[in-house]
């Protein structure tokens with residue numbers, strides 16, 4: 001029997017034969033609220049610390065509050081308002097989200113500092129404030145739930161991102177599980193970069209005792225559940241240290257399960273990929289990323305992507321903040337070409353973080369299972385680059401061509417008829433061999449792969465916006481047809497698409 005993550009993946013594939021039965025009419029009056037409300041708790045307003053409102057007398061610890069305020073705004077804050085024909089505006093956030101449904105919540109845990117009392121806080125996105133809903137110290141519980149992860153030893157602050165599943169499942173049903181983790185990956189991309197620009201170092205923890213983290217935050221683990229823990233190290237106070245502990249731990253591999261009804265599959269998979277007790281840590285040797293790129297096709301054309309045109313994030317990363325705050329998913333492309341240099345810069349920022357240390361960014365951002373995620377690119381309109389499908393080899397920094405053909409028409413179809421697929425100059429496909437991933441991380445691998453693909457997607461998004469290009473993620477595609485049409489090896493499950501083009 002296939003393991004549960006594999007089974008889930010097969011069951012939630014979109015296929016031209018069955019897709020017509022999947023879409024049900026949405027009752028917008030039943031859409032779950034995208035914000036969480038607390039009846040009690042002390043509220044800390046973060047708005048006065050934003051630069052435009054800084055013309056007041058400096059208070060002690062203003063600097064700390066300013067950094068935290070900017071960091072949260074750039075991670076998940078409201079960045080745009082969109083008027084609907086029904087009267088109520090829709091608010092968009094710093095991180096993109098499939099369907100604009102925003103299943104993620106962000107919690108802050110303080111160990112207790114001079115300026116931020118110990119306890120649990122929820123980031124209230126709608127008002128850009130923190131609500132302190134639990135005032136006791138929970139740091140030792142947090143450490144225990146993370147199996148004493150060393151990144152929680154020295155620091156004072158941590159985030160937990162959670163998911164309110166129904167916000168996304170309401171529309172996407174069981175397939176929402178994929179989008180929840182992709183969304184969170186985008187959010188983690190913002191967190192990593194916004195941390196660096198506000199002098200924090202973000203360390204991610206994906207292997208934790210789910211029930212203990214959920215209990216700590218008063219979540220039932222079913223309607224809302226913890227997805228990722230992020231330790232924030234204040235690099236103004238402590239220099240970043242090298243930690244060898246893994247970001248990801250394995251869960252069980254579940255091969256015996258009953259028949260699971262549609263609508264229950266998402267929750268079943270989530271429960272079965274929980275970790276209860278500390279698993280054997282992945283040993284250090286297996287953690288070392290392979291220096292070999294996975295695919296090397298004999299006799300294929302190879303195009304070097306090494307570039308001197310790294311992306312310039314401005315004085316003290318000021319342009320990074322502007323880019324995050326201005327980012328929007330492009331709604332249509334002109335169909336015009338990108339230049340090869342533009343494509344090289346996009347790939348450089350996304351896959352070569354070591355080239356950005358001099359600008360103050362994290363040269364080794366945390367991923368969970370990045371060595372298991374592969375990248376293929378369908379090129380339809382890039383000057384000086386033959387149309388076709390390429391494998392991107394991140395170690396060698398080159399494109400390796402696997403098909404010659406302009407796939408515009410097919411991409412339109414593969415993206416469920418979305419024009420974005422047809423008019424994009426290039427479409428990036430993130431894929432993974434699920435069998436291999438599950439062998440290493442148990443069924444929880446499914447979470448890690450989607451988080452990493454989303455994180456890469458966010459770097460592509462920000463690089464594109466900085467270059468004044470267009471970009472949009474695509475979570476809905478005909479899974480197996482992508483492999484067939486583009487000649488992507490069958491064992492590579494397609495996880496996520498990012499379209500790039502001229503807006």
Ligand SMILES: Cc1cc2nc3c(=O)[nH]c(=O)nc-3n(C[C@H](O)[C@H](O)[C@H](O)COP(=O)(O)O)c2cc1C
Nearest residue numbers: 092096097098099100182183328329473474475476
């Ligand atoms: C995981 C994911 C999947 C998405 N899938 C699609 C898609 O299939 N089609 C589309 O037009 N936009 C897609 N988007 C873009 C969202 O619609 C967009 O992020 C959302 O409307 C919020 O707007 P913003 O990105 O401009 O803030 C996706 C975004 C994410 C993060």
